[in-house]
Amino acid sequence: MFFRKRPSFAENDIDSVIEACRNHDAQAQRVLFKKFYGYSKSICLRYSATTEEAEEVLNESFLKVFQRLHQYDATHPFKAWLRSILINTAISYYRKYHKLDMSSLEAGQDVPFEDDVIGQISADEILALVQQLPPAYRTVFSMHVVDGYSLREIAEVLQSNEATIRSHFLRSRQRLQQAIRSAYPHLFPSDPAIPIRYYEN
CATH class of the missing domain: 1.10.10.10 (Winged helix-like DNA-binding domain superfamily/Winged helix DNA-binding domain)
Incomplete structure (x- = not known):
């Protein structure tokens, strides 16, 4: 009989999951991705023109997350660190594929909303x-x-x-x-x- 290997981390302990991800634990990476998928997808959608583009930004962002986890300071909220990567990745994506031009658009006047x-x-x-x-x-x-x-x-x-x-x-x-x-x-x-x-x- 084969038994599933017990994870080396506690799924409900984000610090434990992150530490396992730092050690390149694939199971921990899946847990981290799943845990923050909804939050991350909502951010990517705001910066993308389509759901497909949002998914590309999301996947690229998590690649960066796993590559840079050694830079994460656990004394600060993980969500804030993750959000900065998501937003910066979205900006980089549009600069690369859509030529995000901050100088060519017309000026505007303030408009009130109710x-x-x-x-x-x-x-x-x-x-x-x-x-x-x-x-x-x-x-x-x-x-x-x-x-x-x-x-x-x-x-x-x-x-x-x-x-x-x-x-x-x-x-x-x-x-x-x-x-x-x-x-x-x-x-x-x-x-x-x-x-x-x-x-x-």
Whole structure:
């Protein structure tokens, strides 16, 4: 009779799983991937135009995770470290395959949104509209609104200037507002101006 080899780690102990991954334990790597798959996929989808692209970014990100686990400082939250790899990988992906250009898009003006309108649209529906934004707009919008980066931090990550990033963010809000009005005209019977909250620097 053959017996399954007992794992060298405790599946419910993230530190134990990570340590086993550092020792190239394939079973631990599968556990880590499965444990953070949903969280990671949701981030990749925000920065990708399609589900297929999100999967590519996700797989590439986890390759980097396993290669760089020796750099992870266990005194800090693992999710935060993982998130930075996911976002940076998504940015690198679009620079490589879609020429993420932070300088060629038009400037924009701030556009107000109303909470009662956004509240009537599901998260999946909003995500689908965000995915339709041009890569530069989508990246800046997701980093600022969803992941909480300041415009200054985004400028540093994308190697751009803060004024350009602010312009792209405002334009992304305009584009998203237009997309919402087009997709859900019944939500604007009197065509009011409508908010997506964003972080101040």
